[in-house]
Amino acid sequence: xxxxxxxxxxxxxxxxxxxxxxxxxxxxxxxxxxxxxxxxxxxxxxxxxxxxxxxxxxxxxxxxxxxxxxxxxxxxxxxxxxxxxxxxxxxxxxxxxxxxxxxxxxxxxxxxxxxxxxxxxxxxxxxxxxxxxxxxxxxxxxxxxxxxxxxxxxxxxxxxxxxxxxxxxxxxxxxxxxxxxxxxxxxxxxxxxxxxxxxxxxxxxxxxxxxxxxxxxxxxxxxxxxxxxxxxxxxxxxxxxxxxxxxxxxxxxxxxxxxxxxxxxxxxxxxxxxxxxxxxxxxxxxxxxxxxxxxxxxxxxxxxxxxxxxxxxxxxxxxxxxxxxxxxxxxxxxxxxxxxxxxxxxxxxxxxxxxxxxxxxxxxxxxxxxxxxxx
Ligand SMILES: Nc1nc2c(ncn2[C@@H]2O[C@H](COP(=O)(O)OP(=O)(O)OP(=O)(O)O)[C@@H](O)[C@H]2O)c(=O)[nH]1
Numbered sequence: 001x002x003x004x005x006x007x008x009x010x011x012x013x014x015x016x017x018x019x020x021x022x023x024x025x026x027x028x029x030x031x032x033x034x035x036x037x038x039x040x041x042x043x044x045x046x047x048x049x050x051x052x053x054x055x056x057x058x059x060x061x062x063x064x065x066x067x068x069x070x071x072x073x074x075x076x077x078x079x080x081x082x083x084x085x086x087x088x089x090x091x092x093x094x095x096x097x098x099x100x101x102x103x104x105x106x107x108x109x110x111x112x113x114x115x116x117x118x119x120x121x122x123x124x125x126x127x128x129x130x131x132x133x134x135x136x137x138x139x140x141x142x143x144x145x146x147x148x149x150x151x152x153x154x155x156x157x158x159x160x161x162x163x164x165x166x167x168x169x170x171x172x173x174x175x176x177x178x179x180x181x182x183x184x185x186x187x188x189x190x191x192x193x194x195x196x197x198x199x200x201x202x203x204x205x206x207x208x209x210x211x212x213x214x215x216x217x218x219x220x221x222x223x224x225x226x227x228x229x230x231x232x233x234x235x236x237x238x239x240x241x242x243x244x245x246x247x248x249x250x251x252x253x254x255x256x257x258x259x260x261x262x263x264x265x266x267x268x269x270x271x272x273x274x275x276x277x278x279x280x281x282x283x284x285x286x287x288x289x290x291x292x293x294x295x296x297x298x299x300x301x302x303x304x305x306x307x308x309x310x311x312x313x314x315x316x317x318x319x320x321x322x323x324x325x326x327x328x329x330x331x332x333x334x335x336x337x338x339x340x341x342x343x344x345x346x347x348x349x350x351x352x353x354x355x356x357x358x359x360x361x362x363x364x365x366x367x368x369x370x371x372x373x374x375x
Contacts, residue, residue: 025155033065039092045130046086046099049079053106071109075102096134103130104147112154114165121175124151128179130184137190152176157176162364201355216260217267225281227339228291236336238300240278240290241347242270242307242329245359250323258318265316273310277303289344297333297364304329304362312360332368342367 008303082098085091108128110120127147132140155172158164167175212224220228229239244266251259263286270280270288278292290307292300308327316323330350332341346365354363 005024022344031268032041035092039090042092042096042099042134043083043086046079046083046095046136047098049077049103050083053079056243068113068115068118070105077108078102093301100131100134100143103127104143104291106299108147108150108154111151111217112158112164114167118165119164124175124179125182129190132186132190134252137187137194140190141187144187148176148183150178151179217264217282219267219271219288220279220281222281223289224282225279225289226340228279228281229344232336232341234336236295237298237334238292238294238302239332239334239343239347240292240304240307240362241283242288242290242326242349243351243355244286244311244327245326245355247325250325251357253319254323258316258323261318265314266311269310269314270307274303275344285292291309291334300331300333301362301364304331308360308362328354328359329362330354330365331362332365 009335018273053072054076055068057076060069060072062181063077078098079102082095082147085098104127107124110123112120115123128140128144132148134140135143148180154164155167155175156169201204212220212227214221216217244263247259247262251263263282266288267280267282271288274280274290274292277294278290281291282290286370290303292303294300294303301363311325311327314324328351330347330353332347332350334340346368354361
């Protein structure tokens with residue numbers, strides 16, 4: 001068993017960090033994002049490509065094979081440019097094309113000339129996996145068909161042209177068969193991976209949605225609303241924190257299920273009353289929170305008044321009765337540099353003032369400006 005001592009593992013960790021920074025750049029924390037992942041893998045392909053074409057280019061240069069050396073070093077520079085391009089434009093698709101087309105050309109050139117001592121064809125087996133990854137399943141398969149066709153022509157007829165390598169027919173057919181087997185296996189693998197990734201993306205989308213949605217009312221839940229509240233915007237916004245009045249009585253008299261139906265209806269009223277002026281969430285129990293995009297306190301009061309009036313007008317039929325209630329609201333403002341928690345506390349204090357003053361009303365939070373003063 002290998003044991004690393006602390007110093008070795010520190011060196012190893014800092015080396016790992018450096019490599020991650022080189023490859024991932026700033027995207028390290030966002031690896032679940034499909035685009036970011038593709039960008040990183042394309043960068044990695046390019047880095048591997050730079051290394052190998054660069055190295056083989058230098059070897060060819062030392063051996064005096066000027067043309068091969070020029071081609072390899074040119075491609076190495078192209079891949080370097082592709083890495084920079086991904087970093088600069090974050091466009092992995094174009095960078096992928098910059099990678100794959102020179103690769104096709106280089107592979108066909110190596111097969112055509114036979115490469116070093118007739119070993120040119122040994123490199124072609126990396127093509128299917130790279131092509132399918134960079135170009136996607138459909139396009140990748142089409143391009144691999146064209147590539148295989150050109151490969152076949154070169155393998156069987158290259159010796160008819162000047163500089164073409166003379167492949168034995170048996171070897172040519174074996175190279176062709178084995179290449180087609182790799183194409184088929186890579187296609188099956190890519191198909192199953194893309195299918196699996198699609199399912200993974202769908203289920204992670206559903207889970208994400210579930211995590212921020214209230215099951216009963218289908219509004220945002222507290223967690224989802226916190227995300228909205230913490231999204232920084234340039235201007236002032238307003239918070240309406242609301243609580244249904246004497247809701248316990250509805251539960252006590254008509255039962256919990258009737259209470260649930262009433263909550264659902266209140267959620268619908270809030271959504272239709274506020275419309276695009278804000279975001280509505282179920283804050284918990286019989287409490288709702290609206291984040292208004294308006295910066296004007298008069299407009300915030302206007303929306304609070306409308307909510308009070310629309311909830312009062314709500315009659316929810318239950319057996320032979322009609323469920324009715326009112327709502328109390330606390331209003332506070334949320335400036336870009338305010339602590340979200342503080343603004344909600346102010347709205348909460350205002351809400352309880354509204355309850356104390358007789359319910360079915362709104363109260364604007366006081367003291368918010370004083371709290372911002374340094375004294
Ligand atoms: N049906 C139902 N009731 C809920 C739900 N969540 C909380 N409640 C009930 O909401 C009631 C809240 O009651 P209280 O906090 O005493 O307040 P209230 O009766 O609304 O009175 P005020 O707020 O003082 O006007 C409790 O009876 C809870 O059981 C829910 O999801 N469904």
